[in-house]
Amino acid sequence: xxxxxxxxxxxxxxxxxxxxxxxxxxxxxxxxxxxxxxxxxxxxxxxxxxxxxxxxxxxxxxxxxxxxxxxxxxxxxxxxxxxxxxxxxxxxxxxxxxxxxxxxxxxxxxxxxxxxxxxxxxxxxxxxxxxxxxxxxxxxxxxxxxxxxxxxxxxxxx
Amino acid sequence: xxxxxxxxxxxxxxxxxxxxxxxxxxxxxxxxxxxxxxxxxxxxxxxxxxxxxxxxxxxxxxxxxxxxxxxxxxxxxxxxxxxxxxxxxxxxxxxxxxxxxxxxxxxxxxxxxxxxxxxxxxxxxxxxxxxxxxxxxxxxxxxxxxxxxxxxxxxxxxxxxxxxxxxxxxxxxxxxxxxxxxxxxxxxxxxxxxxxxxxxxxxxxxxxxxxxxxxxxxxxxxxxxxxxxxxxxxxxxxxxxxxxxxxxxxxxxxxxx
Amino acid sequence: xxxxxxxxxxxxxxxxxxxxxxxxxxxxxxxxxxxxxxxxxxxxxxxxxxxxxxxxxxxxxxxxxxxxxxxxxxxxxxxxxxxxxxxxxxxxxxxxxxxxxxxxxxxxxxxxxxxxxxxxxxxxxxxxxxxxxxxxxxxxxxxxxxxxxxxxxxxxxxxxxxxxxxxxxxxxxxxxxxxxxxxxxxxxxxxxxxxxxxxxxxxxxxxxxxxxxxxxxxxxxxxxxxxxxxxxxxxxxxxxxxxxxxxxxxxxxxxxxxxxxxxxxxxxxxxxxxxxxxxxxxxxxxxxxxxxxxxxxxxxxxxxxxxxxxxxxxxxxxxxxxxxxxxxxxxxxxxxxxxxxxxxxxxxxxxxxxxxxxxxxxxxxxxxxxxxxxxxxxxxxxxxxxxxxxxxxxxxxxxxxxxxxxxxxxxxxxxxxxxxxxxxxxxxxxxxxxxxxxxxxxxxxxxxxxxxxxxxxxxxx
Numbered sequence: 001x002x003x004x005x006x007x008x009x010x011x012x013x014x015x016x017x018x019x020x021x022x023x024x025x026x027x028x029x030x031x032x033x034x035x036x037x038x039x040x041x042x043x044x045x046x047x048x049x050x051x052x053x054x055x056x057x058x059x060x061x062x063x064x065x066x067x068x069x070x071x072x073x074x075x076x077x078x079x080x081x082x083x084x085x086x087x088x089x090x091x092x093x094x095x096x097x098x099x100x101x102x103x104x105x106x107x108x109x110x111x112x113x114x115x116x117x118x119x120x121x122x123x124x125x126x127x128x129x130x131x132x133x134x135x136x137x138x139x140x141x142x143x144x145x146x147x148x149x150x151x152x153x154x155x156x157x158x
Numbered sequence: 159x160x161x162x163x164x165x166x167x168x169x170x171x172x173x174x175x176x177x178x179x180x181x182x183x184x185x186x187x188x189x190x191x192x193x194x195x196x197x198x199x200x201x202x203x204x205x206x207x208x209x210x211x212x213x214x215x216x217x218x219x220x221x222x223x224x225x226x227x228x229x230x231x232x233x234x235x236x237x238x239x240x241x242x243x244x245x246x247x248x249x250x251x252x253x254x255x256x257x258x259x260x261x262x263x264x265x266x267x268x269x270x271x272x273x274x275x276x277x278x279x280x281x282x283x284x285x286x287x288x289x290x291x292x293x294x295x296x297x298x299x300x301x302x303x304x305x306x307x308x309x310x311x312x313x314x315x316x317x318x319x320x321x322x323x324x325x326x327x328x329x330x331x332x333x334x335x336x337x338x339x340x341x342x343x344x345x346x347x348x349x350x351x352x353x354x355x356x357x358x359x360x361x362x363x364x365x366x367x368x369x370x371x372x373x374x375x376x377x378x379x380x381x382x383x384x385x386x387x388x389x390x391x392x393x394x395x396x397x398x399x400x401x402x403x404x405x406x407x408x409x410x411x412x413x414x415x
Numbered sequence: 416x417x418x419x420x421x422x423x424x425x426x427x428x429x430x431x432x433x434x435x436x437x438x439x440x441x442x443x444x445x446x447x448x449x450x451x452x453x454x455x456x457x458x459x460x461x462x463x464x465x466x467x468x469x470x471x472x473x474x475x476x477x478x479x480x481x482x483x484x485x486x487x488x489x490x491x492x493x494x495x496x497x498x499x500x501x502x503x504x505x506x507x508x509x510x511x512x513x514x515x516x517x518x519x520x521x522x523x524x525x526x527x528x529x530x531x532x533x534x535x536x537x538x539x540x541x542x543x544x545x546x547x548x549x550x551x552x553x554x555x556x557x558x559x560x561x562x563x564x565x566x567x568x569x570x571x572x573x574x575x576x577x578x579x580x581x582x583x584x585x586x587x588x589x590x591x592x593x594x595x596x597x598x599x600x601x602x603x604x605x606x607x608x609x610x611x612x613x614x615x616x617x618x619x620x621x622x623x624x625x626x627x628x629x630x631x632x633x634x635x636x637x638x639x640x641x642x643x644x645x646x647x648x649x650x651x652x653x654x655x656x657x658x659x660x661x662x663x664x665x666x667x668x669x670x671x672x673x674x675x676x677x678x679x680x681x682x683x684x685x686x687x688x689x690x691x692x693x694x695x696x697x698x699x700x701x702x703x704x705x706x707x708x709x710x711x712x713x714x715x716x717x718x719x720x721x722x723x724x725x726x727x728x729x730x731x732x733x734x735x736x737x738x739x740x741x742x743x744x745x746x747x748x749x750x751x752x753x754x755x756x757x758x759x760x761x762x763x764x765x766x767x768x769x770x771x772x773x774x775x776x777x778x779x780x781x782x783x784x785x786x787x788x789x790x791x792x793x794x795x796x797x798x799x800x801x802x803x804x805x806x807x808x809x810x811x812x813x814x815x816x817x818x819x820x821x822x823x824x825x826x827x828x829x830x831x832x833x834x835x836x837x838x839x840x841x842x843x844x845x846x847x848x849x850x851x852x853x854x855x856x857x858x859x860x861x862x863x864x865x866x867x868x869x870x871x872x873x874x875x876x
Contacts, residue, residue, distance in 0.1 A: 020543070021173075022163075022543065023543075024160075024164070030441075030442075031541075034444075035435070036435070036438075036439075036441070036442035037434070037435015037436065037437075038435070039439070039441075039620075039621070039671070040441070041620045041621065041622070041671075041704070042704040043161070043164040043165075043703060043704060044160075044161035044164055044165065044704070045160075045161060045224070045227075045228060047620060047704075048225070048227065049620055051227055054230075054231075057201070057230040058226060058227045058230060059227050059230050059231050060227050060228065060231070062160070062164065063160040063161070063228075063231065064160070064231065065160070065175075067175070068175060068177060076435065077434070077435035078434070078435045078436075080433075080434070080435075081434050087430070087433060087434070091433040091434065094429075094433050095425075095426070095429040095430070095433055098426075100429065100432055100433065101672075102619070102620070102621070102669070102670060102671045102672045103428065103429075103431075103432030103433070103437055103669065103671070104439065104619070104620040104621040104669075104671025104672060105620045105671075106432055106433055107435050110433065112226070112227065116226075130312075131226070133225060133311075133312050133313055134224070134225025134226060134227050134228070134313055136620060137620070138617075138618065138619055138620050138672045138674070139672055165705060166546060166550060169550075
């Protein structure tokens with residue numbers, strides 16, 4: 001398989017690698033960059049666990065090839081933590097509200113919600129529900145996730 | 159496409175990524191049509207004020223396409239070329255009698271949805287062609303339009319969806335009706351017989367019921383895991399009524415949720 | 416005590432899970448690690464006439480391919496789990512069970528019994544190459560008649576799922592207390608109904624997965640599996656591969672949801688460790704979602720035919736239930752779900768005459784294992800349906816039928832007249848169920864709900 005050279009920025013770092021043209025972006029992130037916080041749940045765009053940001057927008061990394069990310073700015077769940085090691089407001093809100101149990105879907109939720117909150121500082125419950133409709137969680141039943149998003153939005157507006 | 163590759167249902171030798179071809183992402187009004195470049199992302203259409211003004215039917219339908227994470231990557235050309243009979247954009251294009259601009263090295267060709275969609279996931283697109291542009295006829299401000307869909311879960315493939323545009327005469331009867339249905343046949347289908355039935359008549363419950371009955375006769379749904387043929391047929395009738403009512407109220411100047 | 420009781424306790428695992436630094440099985444890496452992919456049956460019931468691996472073997476980056484024949488006599492088949500199948504002597508005497516032995520080769524050898532059953536395994540440099548190779552493996556089948564309806568499976572002449580058995584009824588038992596037959600004679604009314612709970616697949620967000628590392632110096636296996644039962648897996652790896660349990664360490668790392676399908680031992684959990692020993696390289700296998708839907712175990716799938724004796728005032732005198740569990744191709748868990756169903760059906764109700772027979776039937780479906788609740792949610796549903804149906808017949812509110820039949824606080828301790836699975840008597844020691852019901856009704860504003868319901872009914876919407 002011929003390698004393709006790609007250059008991209010991941011969590012603020014410039015990355016330059018040669019990859020198989022068929023390598024999925026999700027596998028590139030996990031296997032080549034060893035950023036294993038991005039999880040793979042279905043590989044056909046249904047579950048949302050692999051959600052990352054590409055050029056600021058939340059996307060499914062299992063539905064993109066790594067070569068398509070050439071020249072892009074990618075952010076994964078590993079970018080959320082504060083420099084001093086403290087959780088950011090959204091991560092803290094998830095923990096405070098028991099918005100995770102097994103935690104496998106959580107990175108996808110965090111990435112979906114963090115971009116949502118940038119555009120909606122004071123969302124109502126219906127908007128929050130719509131925002132997370134593309135992410136599946138099997139443990140929590142979603143109520144606590146909604147609570148956590150509300151708390152995170154309030155923390156920002158305060 | 160990537161799900162098909164991930165499930166190894168398709169193993170093409172080469173894939174050409176046209177994602178970086180310049181100049182194919184645009185939305186502008188051009189005479190009678192709203193012209194949209196094939197590489198325009200669903201999300202751009204969703205956010206476009208121009209689309210909302212010139213083709214509210216498309217604005218309403220686009221929110222039913224997958225989830226935000228999908229709409230951030232998915233393109234209008236991709237949705238059309240995929241030829242999924244339950245997809246939203248082909249249904250809207252069929253209702254509006256829009257146009258698809260195809261290009262190859264020799265030039266361009268304009269085809270109608272009827273010519274383009276052949277059967278499940280199969281279009282008239284040739285290996286050396288690409289979808290370049292989609293032209294959605296502009297909806298007059300006085301018209302009323304509606305897009306309704308039933309899916310198992312918001313963002314899933316639609317079981318049945320209906321797109322409707324209606325115009326009313328000064329007397330209040332239908333002076334024009336455009337109606338298409340998706341999810342029940344092998345391609346999105348314009349309901350021409352139903353359009354003819356409605357033409358010139360005054361909108362009322364009885365007429366909608368007739369339109370609904372005729373629709374149920376016309377569609378040929380199949381059974382699958384998500385619903386039986388009978389259910390889809392029944393749903394087709396119900397959805398036609400809902401779409402017509404919503405569109406009519408809007409044409410009368412009313413607001414519907 | 417007061418320090419913790421009633422307090423919310425912070426979870427220790429949250430920090431790593433919200434920062435993307437958890438350690439799920441797919442995140443585990445080791446030097447020289449290779450990846451495995453399984454070839455699975457596309458037929459529900461067929462003989463395997465031949466497997467051609469030549470093209471796959473020739474592919475660059477492929478390290479090993481195994482079929483059922485390659486491990487014949489080396490890896491023992493998976494059998495029903497003893498620890499879950501053994502019954503106390505007094506229970507055995509009370510319910511007189513038959514349980515036939517059944518098994519599954521970890522790679523199908525002569526025939527396949529369900530879609531998704533592993534037939535071959537490919538180990539390659541990475542998953543992409545392994546999947547390429549798996550696509551090149553050609554399996555020649557000769558299809559057999561398929562049986563997916565448990566009633567048809569019990570008919571004479573039905574295709575045998577487990578060929579060493581006489582028929583497809585793998586287990587049965589009978590529980591009784593009081594005199595249900597007499598109650599059916601005495602009652603004002605008899606309700607007859609078939610109540611079904613369909614087959615489900617619980618789909619944790621993280622699929623299954625196994626990583627195995629063999630340490631040459633000590634001949635020890637370190638196996639990571641996304642499992643609910645690490646010790647069970649250790650036991651069965653040891654048995655299947657003829658190792659001592661001390662040679663095996665099984666770690667369940669962060670597990671992305673279990674809910675039951677990760678509660679048994681699957682063929683992959685035996686094969687991946689074997690491969691790591693064989694190849695002297697760490698081997699990883701991560702299930703994909705399609706595999707999970709077919710191969711990871713399913714659950715529920717019970718069909719109850721009930722006869723309920725009840726009086727005009729709503730009193731339930733007795734229940735006679737004959738139920739079937741469609742166990743798929745193998746029953747690994749004996750009477751676990753079946754007996755849980757049998758002894759929980761009556762729940763909070765005082766129904767002194769009770770008679771249950773159960774048959775566990777094999778079909779050409781994915782094996783059925785306990786999921787959350789393990790047989791209990793099924794019968795809670797059955798009992799709720801019985802209450803609703805009686806209420807409808809008598810034109811009463813279902814809650815009134817519940818109230819009529821509930822075990823009262825003063826009845827405690829209350830003896831249900833049968834045994835629990837561990838052989839102890841089923842005696843409810845304490846509780847005030849009617850009070851709990853009333854409290855629950857208040858919390859959901861049951862009366863208000865009924866009022867609104869009636870108003871809406873009048874509107875016709």
